[in-house]
Amino acid sequence: MQQLSVRLESVFELVRESRTSLGRGRVIDIGSDHGFLSVRCLEEGVSDHAVCTDIHEAPAQKSRSSLIMAGFKDKCTVKVTDGMDGIELQPNDIVVTAGMGGLNIIDIFTRITDNTEDKILKDCGFVVQSQKSTHLVRRFFAKNGYRIADETVCKDRGFFYNVMRLEYTGSPYELSVRQSYYGPCLLTKEDELTKEYFAHLDEIFAVRARGDEDIRKMLEE
Numbered sequence: 001m002q003q004l005s006v007r008l009e010s011v012f013e014l015v016r017e018s019r020t021s022l023g024r025g026r027v028i029d030i031g032s033d034h035g036f037l038s039v040r041c042l043e044e045g046v047s048d049h050a051v052c053t054d055i056h057e058a059p060a061q062k063s064r065s066s067l068i069m070a071g072f073k074d075k076c077t078v079k080v081t082d083g084m085d086g087i088e089l090q091p092n093d094i095v096v097t098a099g100m101g102g103l104n105i106i107d108i109f110t111r112i113t114d115n116t117e118d119k120i121l122k123d124c125g126f127v128v129q130s131q132k133s134t135h136l137v138r139r140f141f142a143k144n145g146y147r148i149a150d151e152t153v154c155k156d157r158g159f160f161y162n163v164m165r166l167e168y169t170g171s172p173y174e175l176s177v178r179q180s181y182y183g184p185c186l187l188t189k190e191d192e193l194t195k196e197y198f199a200h201l202d203e204i205f206a207v208r209a210r211g212d213e214d215i216r217k218m219l220e221e
C-alpha cells in the first residue's frame with residue numbers, strides 16, 4: 001500500500017469521502033508531482049483511472065514512474081499542462097489540488113468553472129488543500145457556487161494543514177470574515193486538533209490585527 005504523509009493521508013480521506021456520494025470514476029490530481037495520491041486512490045478502488053497533471057515535465061515523469069511501478073500503466077494518464085487545461089471534466093470525476101498556493105488554486109479553478117457546463121460540475125467532487133491564502137480560496141469557492149461540504153485539519157511535522165471537500169451547486173453565497181478565515185465547517189467542529197488549530201490562528205490574527213482592519217473587525221465581533 002502506498003504510504004502517504006499525514007497531510008496527504010488527510011487529502012486521501014476526503015477523496016474517499018467524496019467518492020461515497022458519486023458513482024465510479026476518475027481522480028484528477030492537479031500538480032501531482034510524485035503521483036503518490038493517485039497510486040493510493042487506485043490501490044484502494046477510490047478511482048478507476050488516475051489523471052495526473054503537472055506544469056513541469058520532471059514531476060510529471062515522477063508521477064508516470066510511480067504509477068507504472070505500482071502496476072497501473074493502463075489505468076493512468078499523465079499530462080504536462082497548466083491546471084486541467086486540455087482535459088475535459090466527466091461526471092463522477094474527483095478533482096484534487098493539494099500542496100499549492102491559494103492564488104494558483106483560484107486561477108486553476110477559475111478556468112475549470114468557466115470551461116465546464118454546470119450539469120457536469122454538479123456531478124463531480126472537489127478536494128482542495130492550499131498551503132496559503134486559504135481565506136481567499138474559501139471566498140472564491142463561495143462566490144462561485146461551490147459548497148464546502150466538509151473540512152478537516154491535520155498536523156504534519158509541526159505544521160497545520162486544512163483540507164476541504166467541495167460540491168458545486170451553482171448558487172453563490174457569502175461567508176462572514178470569521179468563516180472565511182476559520183472555515184464554516186471547521187467552526188462547527190469541537191475535536192481537540194481543531195481547537196488547537198484555532199488557538200494557533202488566534203495567536204497569528206492577534207498580531208495581524210494591528211495592520212489589517214478586516215481581521216481587527218473579526219476579532220471584535
Ligand SMILES: C[S@@+](CC[C@H](N)C(=O)[O-])C[C@H]1O[C@@H](n2cnc3c(N)ncnc32)[C@H](O)[C@@H]1O
Pocket residue numbers: 008030031032033034053054055056059081082083084097098099100104108
Ligand atoms: C508542492 S507540489 C505538491 C504535490 C502534491 N500535490 C502534494 O500535495 O504532495 C506542487 C506541484 O504542483 C505543480 N504545479 C504548480 N502549479 C501548477 C499548475 N498551475 N498546474 C499544474 N501543476 C502545477 C508543481 O510543478 C509541483 O509538482
